Amino acid sequence: xxxxxxxxxxxxxxxxxxxxxxxxxxxxxxxxxxxxxxxxxxxxxxxxxxxxxxxxxxxxxxxxxxxxxxxxxxxxxxxxxxxxxxxxxxxxxxxxxxxxxxxxxxxxxxxxxxxxxxxxxxxxxxxxxxxxxxxxxxxxxxxxxxxxxxxxx
Numbered sequence: 702x703x704x705x706x707x708x709x710x711x712x713x714x715x716x717x718x719x720x721x722x723x724x725x726x727x728x729x730x731x732x733x734x735x736x737x738x739x740x741x742x743x744x745x746x747x748x749x750x751x752x753x754x755x756x757x758x759x760x761x762x763x764x765x766x767x768x769x770x771x772x773x774x775x776x777x778x779x780x781x782x783x784x785x786x787x788x789x790x791x792x793x794x795x796x797x798x799x800x801x802x803x804x805x806x807x808x809x810x811x812x813x814x815x816x817x818x819x820x821x822x823x824x825x826x827x828x829x830x831x832x833x834x835x836x837x838x839x840x841x842x843x844x845x846x847x848x849x850x851x852x853x854x
Contacts, residue, residue: 709748710794710814712740713757714822717790720762733762760801761793768793771800775837776830788827791818795835799843808839 723731737758741751748754761768769781772792781789795815798806812835815830819827 705747706750706753706818707814708744708816709750709754710757711818711821712737712744712748713761713794714720714787714818715753716740716754716758717761717793718787721790723784733758756802757797761790761797764797765793765799766852768796768800771796771838771842772834776834786826787822788819788824788830791815791823791827791831792834794818795831796838796842799835799839803843808843811837812836812844 713771716733719740720731720733720737720741723736734737741748772784773781776784786793792815795811798811798814799808802811812832815835816828819831823831
């Protein structure tokens with residue numbers, strides 16, 4: 702199941718990356734459902750929990766403005782539009798899992814999975830950047846909330 706979810710996160714990342722690229726390129730035919738279905742079809746026999754991938758993609762897109770607003774103060778030297786597209790989408794997936802999937806995905810797993818995605822698909826320093834931002838997000842947005850003193854940005 703764990704490797705299945707890892708592959709699911711890869712498919713979610715590919716889907717979000719392609720969708721964002723096409724939207725920013727003014728591709729009026731960009732349809733996230735079509736992209737997701739095509740990407741899932743490639744791994745039809747390897748991914749049993751397609752709902753997990755769908756939840757990640759749709760959740761990140763639905764919460765994207767909020768996720769970006771939470772990322773920005775944690776990485777103030779990097780305006781969200783200047784973060785590499787792949788890193789930006791990895792951060793969104795990781796933060797979405799930290800904030801919205803904590804009941805089913807332990808925070809350390811969400812952060813570790815994001816770091817692994819960064820190692821596989823990002824630049825040389827992406828994994829350190831992702832780890833730092835999500836580690837700070839966990840301490841400031843998740844831990845403080847669970848300790849009763851919310852400091853959510």
